[in-house]
Amino acid sequence: MILMLTADKNWNIGLKGKMLVDLEEDLKRFKEKTTGNIIIMGRKTLMAIPGEKALPNRVNIVMTRDKEFKKDGIVTVNSVDHLFKTLDKINSDGTKKVFVTGGASIVRELLKYCDKAYITKILKEFPQHDTSIPNLDESSDWEIVKEGNIIHQEDIKYKYIDYKRKASI
Secondary structure, rough: EEEEEEEEOOOOOOOOOEEEEOOOOHHHHHHHHHHHEEEEEHHHHHHHHHOOOOOOOOOOEEEEEOOOOOOOEEEEOOHHHHHHHHHHHOOOOOOOOOOEEEOOHHHHHHHHOEEEEEEEOOOOOOOOEEEEOHHHHHHOOOOEEEEEEEEEEEEEEEEEEEEEOOOOO
């Protein structure tokens, strides 16, 4: 699995169910990398998408404890075991990449299954936030493999940082 998120310099990712900021180039990058593949998100993350609709040209999986949750174009799973059984069915040949796209509780639950992370790092702190994810920079399990140039959008500076899980000895 591949973690793909946008975080500020303190690894904060959201406020009141929304992303901290919409970055035009980052949204294009997300679409480019995930189209034709599988995205996994929590119910609240789906609700943050305009129209609360499945993203086109991707298999959209929502992990939720709500066993009654159903939405058009969405595959719903209620546990990690259910997720892996579903992935075995819909991606039995392993040709589709699987992206973990948030929110924080889904990241915490699935991070141990990720071997790559594509992080859009905003180079400032958002004092208003209520959602954060584990800091990969402080983890002995992760290392940076690629760091892009700084991109500007109005008063926001950010860059793309790719991580990989360090090999176990």
